[in-house]
Amino acid sequence: MTGDSSAVPDTYAAYAEGREDPRFTEWLRAQAGPSWDAATDHRFTRELHADTLDDAVFRRYLVQDYAFLETLVGTFGHSVGDAPSMAAKSRLVDFLGTLTDDENDYFERSFDALGVPESTYEDPALTETTAAFRDLLLRASREGGYAETLAVLVPAEWVYLAWATAEGDADRPERFYLAEWVDLHAVPAFESFVEWLRTELDRAGAAASERRQARLADLFCRTVDLEVAFFDAAYEGDDAGTATDGGDRSW
Secondary structure (H helix, E strand, O other), X not given: OOOXXXXXXXXXXXXXXXXXXXXXXXXXXHHHOHHHHHHHOOHHHHHHXXXXXXXXXXXXXXXXXXXXXXXXXXXXXXXXXXXXXXHHHXXXXXXXXXXXXXXXXXXXXXXXXXXXXXXXXXXXXXXXXHHHHHHHHHHHHHHOOHHHHHHHHHHHHHHHHHHHOOOOOOOOOOOHHHHHHHHHOOOHHHHHHHHHHXXXXXXXXXXXXXXXXHHHXXXXXXXXXXXXXXXXXXXXXXXXXXXXXXXXXXO
């Protein structure tokens, strides 16, 4: 299992013993160990908040994240079919609308401002991390059930809520594509949705067998690890998109 979780009980039952109102998702976050802090307080997110993030780094990140978005939308769509109630299905469908409308509009405007051609963001060369992340989501949803899908969706969204709200009332970045990326993940509606997702996984995880709980923890921790690697990857490679002389751009 990922991270230094030596001080965290190996099983949820042991973790919950003696605790008032224990949450399965809190046990999962503890299992992730230092990787959780690395994902939610990464150099990338600190520079984004401070408006010091290099445009080339953000271009690399945004192109890969847009490629990841299609798989994320598909995974949320799959979860709609597995959701145990109409209320849960409705909540998931509402969020799908946000991903396919508000976020997609943000990406298109940001790519235009950053000089990323449509041919690039519509058919990018995937990094190893992006490919691994997409594979994890697809396997969790296709080979598991509702709980397994939640075990990857919860950390994928929770990490973003955590870093986006970490700076509190700090000044917003001046570049709109940085400011709006923070805003999309710091609004009360998104916070409410992440809390709802956590509650769904709390319920499903606490009711699962010990063996399945361990599987859910593995999926959660792997997702957090990939979030760290995703941010790391934005700093790797050539200076993406910095060419201004009509030469080839590395994305």
